[in-house]
Amino acid sequence: MPARPVSIDDIESLALGAWILGTGGGGSPYQGLLNMRRLYRDGRHVALLDPAELADDDLVAVVSQMGAPLVTQERLTDPATIATAVQMMEEYLGRRFRAVMAVEIGGGNSLQPFMAGALLGLPVVDADAMGRAFPEAQMTSFAIHGLPMFPLTLADIRDNAVIVSRAASWKWMERLSRKACVEVGSIAATCKAPRTGREVKDCAILHTTTKAIRLGATVREARRAHRDPVQAVIEAERGVLLFAGKVADVERRTTEGFLRGTATVGGLDECRGRSFAVAFQNEFAVGWLDGAPRVMTPDLICVMDSVSGEAVGTETLRYGQRVKVIALPAPPVLLTPRGLEHVGPRAFGYDLEFTSVFAP
Amino acid sequence: MPARPVSIDDIESLALGAWILGTGGGGSPYQGLLNMRRLYRDGRHVALLDPAELADDDLVAVVSQMGAPLVTQERLTDPATIATAVQMMEEYLGRRFRAVMAVEIGGGNSLQPFMAGALLGLPVVDADAMGRAFPEAQMTSFAIHGLPMFPLTLADIRDNAVIVSRAASWKWMERLSRKACVEVGSIAATCKAPRTGREVKDCAILHTTTKAIRLGATVREARRAHRDPVQAVIEAERGVLLFAGKVADVERRTTEGFLRGTATVGGLDECRGRSFAVAFQNEFAVGWLDGAPRVMTPDLICVMDSVSGEAVGTETLRYGQRVKVIALPAPPVLLTPRGLEHVGPRAFGYDLEFTSVFAP
Numbered sequence: 001m002p003a004r005p006v007s008i009d010d011i012e013s014l015a016l017g018a019w020i021l022g023t024g025g026g027g028s029p030y031q032g033l034l035n036m037r038r039l040y041r042d043g044r045h046v047a048l049l050d051p052a053e054l055a056d057d058d059l060v061a062v063v064s065q066m067g068a069p070l071v072t073q074e075r076l077t078d079p080a081t082i083a084t085a086v087q088m089m090e091e092y093l094g095r096r097f098r099a100v101m102a103v104e105i106g107g108g109n110s111l112q113p114f115m116a117g118a119l120l121g122l123p124v125v126d127a128d129a130m131g132r133a134f135p136e137a138q139m140t141s142f143a144i145h146g147l148p149m150f151p152l153t154l155a156d157i158r159d160n161a162v163i164v165s166r167a168a169s170w171k172w173m174e175r176l177s178r179k180a181c182v183e184v185g186s187i188a189a190t191c192k193a194p195r196t197g198r199e200v201k202d203c204a205i206l207h208t209t210t211k212a213i214r215l216g217a218t219v220r221e222a223r224r225a226h227r228d229p230v231q232a233v234i235e236a237e238r239g240v241l242l243f244a245g246k247v248a249d250v251e252r253r254t255t256e257g258f259l260r261g262t263a264t265v266g267g268l269d270e271c272r273g274r275s276f277a278v279a280f281q282n283e284f285a286v287g288w289l290d291g292a293p294r295v296m297t298p299d300l301i302c303v304m305d306s307v308s309g310e311a312v313g314t315e316t317l318r319y320g321q322r323v324k325v326i327a328l329p330a331p332p333v334l335l336t337p338r339g340l341e342h343v344g345p346r347a348f349g350y351d352l353e354f355t356s357v358f359a360p
Numbered sequence: 361m362p363a364r365p366v367s368i369d370d371i372e373s374l375a376l377g378a379w380i381l382g383t384g385g386g387g388s389p390y391q392g393l394l395n396m397r398r399l400y401r402d403g404r405h406v407a408l409l410d411p412a413e414l415a416d417d418d419l420v421a422v423v424s425q426m427g428a429p430l431v432t433q434e435r436l437t438d439p440a441t442i443a444t445a446v447q448m449m450e451e452y453l454g455r456r457f458r459a460v461m462a463v464e465i466g467g468g469n470s471l472q473p474f475m476a477g478a479l480l481g482l483p484v485v486d487a488d489a490m491g492r493a494f495p496e497a498q499m500t501s502f503a504i505h506g507l508p509m510f511p512l513t514l515a516d517i518r519d520n521a522v523i524v525s526r527a528a529s530w531k532w533m534e535r536l537s538r539k540a541c542v543e544v545g546s547i548a549a550t551c552k553a554p555r556t557g558r559e560v561k562d563c564a565i566l567h568t569t570t571k572a573i574r575l576g577a578t579v580r581e582a583r584r585a586h587r588d589p590v591q592a593v594i595e596a597e598r599g600v601l602l603f604a605g606k607v608a609d610v611e612r613r614t615t616e617g618f619l620r621g622t623a624t625v626g627g628l629d630e631c632r633g634r635s636f637a638v639a640f641q642n643e644f645a646v647g648w649l650d651g652a653p654r655v656m657t658p659d660l661i662c663v664m665d666s667v668s669g670e671a672v673g674t675e676t677l678r679y680g681q682r683v684k685v686i687a688l689p690a691p692p693v694l695l696t697p698r699g700l701e702h703v704g705p706r707a708f709g710y711d712l713e714f715t716s717v718f719a720p
Contacts, residue, residue, distance in 0.1 A: 088525065158528040162536055165448065166521035176522055179539045
């Protein structure tokens with residue numbers, strides 16, 4: 001069976017789980033979820049394709065909504081825009097795609113391939129290139145594996161469309177596509193460099209859609225059973241509780257297409273009298289416990305509502321929220337020396353040697 | 361005879377005349393001239409094609425080096441880069457060009473089609489879309505005629521390449537291409553929306569290459585005959601002398617890919633005791649005599665060295681230069697109501713009703 005059907009119940013779980021894997025970013029999945037409910041009501045169902053089922057020369061569209069999470073609250077996501085980016089790429093290449101996949105499984109970007117797939121009649125590959133969310137183009141397993149970074153297509157809602165047909169490096173791809181994204185309003189639908197089936201099987205992070213669905217289901221089950229959903233996630237996903245408290249301060253600014261800032265959490269319960277600060281660029285990057293580095297990218301830093309287990313995004317953090325901060329393990333490829341060059345703390349401008357919360 | 365050969369002597373005249381038509385911008389033709397001398401020495405000659413010889417369905421590449429004139433003094437023009445932009449467009453369209461033409465005849469951009477043509481073996485069309493130089497994409501006769509503005513290809517020297525495949529308007533095309541240009545260093549080779557032979561014949565400004573060659577020849581002849589070259593240009597091209605003096609002050613800044621500023625000229629000889637100020641965005645836009653508007657875009661405002669008749673660019677203006685400021689007539693299409701919307705003083709942010717120096 002090459003592709004298994006995905007139920008709307010799976011998608012509800014996916015939205016919940018992907019928001020946790022978003023580590024604060026990837027954009028809230030809420031608008032995407034509303035779109036998927038509507039698309040499913042209209043009879044447009046999407047299938048999930050195991051990467052192993054891809055032929056080596058199949059072509060896969062790798063999509064994401066690019067931009068600053070805060071902007072997604074004003075400029076709502078639209079399935080047609082992401083489908084346009086995919087169709088632009090097909091026209092540019094003169095080839096048809098076999099399937100769609102997310103560049104990042106974290107946040108609303110987990111739903112972008114489902115929206116495109118629903119409109120274009122394509123299955124979604126059970127994989128992504130981050131295993132979480134990250135802010136920049138070169139922060140992918142594809143980049144870590146040294147795959148080519150072009151072409152990229154970018155579409156906005158106004159009939160503007162840009163193709164980055166060549167880029168001198170991953171950083172140049174990031175710069176050129178980011179400037180176009182910022183110019184059209186810091187939000188744009190993108191279809192990244194297309195990947196062959198072989199490349200997906202060798203260089204993507206596999207079965208992360210399934211993982212996000214599982215994670216969401218864990219939270220939903222715990223809620224139904226009146227158990228602590230954060231604790232349920234920690235147990236099911238080998239997570240670590242880093243802090244529990246109340247958001248005391250948020251400093252946040254939208255610059256150059258990113259949402260940057262720092263939040264401070266004051267301790268409650270077993271953390272009373274202590275303080276946890278977490279810095280973000282779209283996603284949470286580094287956390288300090290009482291001023292000392294406690295957790296850092298690429299370990300997943302997830303801020304969750306203490307009661308509901310709902311993830312808290314960098315754009316929705318606000319004073320007074322009761323949250324738990326947990327860490328989840330990063331995909332192994334991100335922990336290699338080359339992986340850390342792309343997504344370790346120094347890639348975000350922090351002069352810290354990476355130490356994992358999960359180090360033995 | 362479909363295309364007449366252009367001698368290197370013609371190109372020497374073209375560089376001189378186009379710099380005058382550049383009205384301060386279009387980039388200094390000096391680097392382009394050095395490149396053409398070398399290309400001609402290497403046996404690569406270019407022919408000039410009368411637009412009337414184009415078949416209606418011929419396809420013409422419309423090229424320019426985009427960016428801030430000041431930057432061209434550090435990042436030297438390279439024939440290969442402009443040829444790359446043309447080849448990108450051929451690949452994108454899946455069609456071959458019949459000829460190349462300049463988007464603006466003013467300044468170094470008059471030589472860009474010759475550099476591309478020399479490398480690609482294509483003739484240059486005796487026409488452009490401005491009859492002078494202007495800073496922005498929508499300031500062309502093609503835009504005034506309402507022709508489509510996309511696609512556009514943009515190449516830099518590092519193997520970055522961007523295609524603006526659709527734009528919601530001419531202003532959006534300007535914004536998207538400008539941002540890409542600024543990101544790669546405020547200078548880039550571009551191939552604008554391709555034009556059919558029919559469109560060139562109907563909507564371009566015709567025989568401006570010949571005009572620029574003639575203008576340069578007038579200056580060179582006057583020099584040889586020890587006559588006043590500025591006076592010779594005024595006589596040959598129905599120009600008007602606006603001011604003669606010495607540059608007293610230059611305020612200049614490179615922002616968002618443009619060179620902007622104001623220069624003040626203190627009067628000499630018959631202008632003693634008077635003052636002339638001229639504001640520019642790449643090109644000279646408005647001139648004030650003793651504080652009152654005296655000349656404004658689209659009339660051509662040309663600042664010339666009083667002795668040599670060499671044009672003075674907005675990036676080479678400096679304290680102490682002895683200059684004459686003259687006006688030359690604008691192509692009629694720029695003076696229509698629609699033309700003035702695109703290139704009149706209000707298009708540059710000046711709340712002035714256009715009055716021509718040449719008004720009867």
